[in-house]
Amino acid sequence: MKLVVLAHLAVAFAPLITFLLKLGVEDINSDFDALIQTAVVLVALSVLVGATGKFQSLRSVGPGTWVFLILSELATSVSWLCHSRAMHLGEASRVAPADNLSVVFGAPIAAVLLGERLSAMGWLGAGLIAASAVLVAAAP
Template sequence: MSWLIMALLSAVFASLVAILGKIGMSGVDSNLATAIRAVVMAVASVVFVAFTGSLGKIGTVGWKPLSFIFFSGLAGAASWMFYFGALRLAPASKVAPIDRLSVVFTLILAALFLKEKVNLGIVAGCILIVAGSILIARA
């Protein structure tokens, strides 16, 4: 499967997170809802990794990659706590576009820390993402 197909599927499933999460949080604390979701994700991830035959490779992960993966997990947990908190307070149609500003932050951080190239198309795309997020959030 190509990276583009996987990225599109990621976007589709991310949209379902917002919709299903918003419906499921009715009468449920957003932090509790996030924790329940995290447990489901952990179990599903382990099942997926076991199914693909990669679970046995866990011992081959070095300390440096493991520490970055660990902190990535903490960042992801914080992201989802804030995301579900925002969903509790606002419509999914307004929260999701603001959340997608992560694309802009990722491009900036990738340029700074990963030395990824920035060109006019990337800058223009970032400007459009920011403008679109503002327009949707204010609608």
């Protein structure tokens, strides 16, 4: 149940990112915009982790975990930079669907690299997401 609630909250907040970003990026460089976003995330998560008592010693993080965390955050940085630049250049209604294509690419990656299994309905859903993103982006 907790997974469902968290997933729904993520879905509820995701469109706000696109809307608020589009409103806020008009007057600044997209790279600087991504830097500000990252700083806000760092402060907000530091407060959250501190307030919930979930802070861990950095020494408790193993070397393999560090490698994957760093690579993951480098990928996040590139994604945010590209998203910010796309929002500067295009309409939010066309950038947001393209951003959601991560689901379409994430499913086969999870299947191949992580050994996860997606049902036929799951693959159909990923296909429908791809089709809907293309339709929304191509709409006049």
